[in-house]
Amino acid sequence: MCRGEVVLTNELGLHARAASAFIKESSKYKCEIKILKDNNEYNGKSIISILGMGAVTGDSITIICDGSDEKKALETLIQLVKNQFHE
Template identity: 40%
Template structure:
């Protein structure tokens, strides 16, 4: 399962929202990855997420594989809304 977002926050994904995303992904059993800028990292690593250097207008895709994949994507969606990071991208 996967879901793509367009970054709309003027600060991109910086430490606070990255921490919220990693902490959320870490609560689930599924493997969760982020893909952006032709790279793929685990969503359970703060350094990996920050290494993207995501700016406004960039796209990031979350990929979840496992028994609670839909739940983790829903939880990440809630973080995107709560932290005003970005919007779902078709």
């Protein structure tokens, strides 16, 4: 299992378009992907779960990946957030 923390810096936080980009990327990996925010855990492959998180600009989230391709998944997802979901 590996984990990494990242701060949302895009203008609208984890809104529908950003959540969709996150899901599109996370679904490419076999590993389990979870997101921690405010001591709550969310499914990193579920758009409903991610939107329910209510993550806004400035929020810190922790991405947790567990499985055969966990390191590549974590690296890619953190970079996606840092790149502001390519918006």
